[in-house]
Amino acid sequence: MNQYEIAVLYHPDLEVDLSKAEDKITKIITDNGGTITATDNWGKRKLAYDIKGNEHAVYVFYTVEIPPAGVLKVESTLNITDEVIRFLITKPDLRKIAKAEAAKVIKAEQAAKRGERSDNDDDSKDEE
Numbered sequence: 001m002n003q004y005e006i007a008v009l010y011h012p013d014l015e016v017d018l019s020k021a022e023d024k025i026t027k028i029i030t031d032n033g034g035t036i037t038a039t040d041n042w043g044k045r046k047l048a049y050d051i052k053g054n055e056h057a058v059y060v061f062y063t064v065e066i067p068p069a070g071v072l073k074v075e076s077t078l079n080i081t082d083e084v085i086r087f088l089i090t091k092p093d094l095r096k097i098a099k100a101e102a103a104k105v106i107k108a109e110q111a112a113k114r115g116e117r118s119d120n121d122d123d124s125k126d127e128e
Helices: 019-031 068-079 094-127
Strands: 002-010 035-051 054-066 084-090
Touching: 002 019, 002 035, 002 068, 019 035, 019 054, 019 068, 054 068, 054 084, 068 084
Parallel strands: none
Antiparallel strands: 002 054, 002 084, 035 054
8 A cells, every 4th residue: 555645625615514524535535445544634724726716725634545546536536526626646755755854853963962062162151
């Protein structure tokens, strides 16, 4: 099974009762052999341009593990789902993500070392 990220823009009127629409998307994914590993709901946001006469949409991002054959079925089903204004399915580059996380850790360690050095320098100046 491969990991994919699915960005779904729901109709803005669904903001109040989004659970039914999310359950529908979850069912679509699980029926095609996938599992949702993470969900990130950004809430209602303004769109860059009108989509189907809507200025706003509810943004929800899913991290999914699904076989490649299931992706096509999910895509075709999302195309005809009324609650979904737009969607995007991408396959993340896990090596680049791991490399970026490692670089972030190294940068944090270097910043911590610089912070320790400046603290020591301040103490030696106070003693003089």
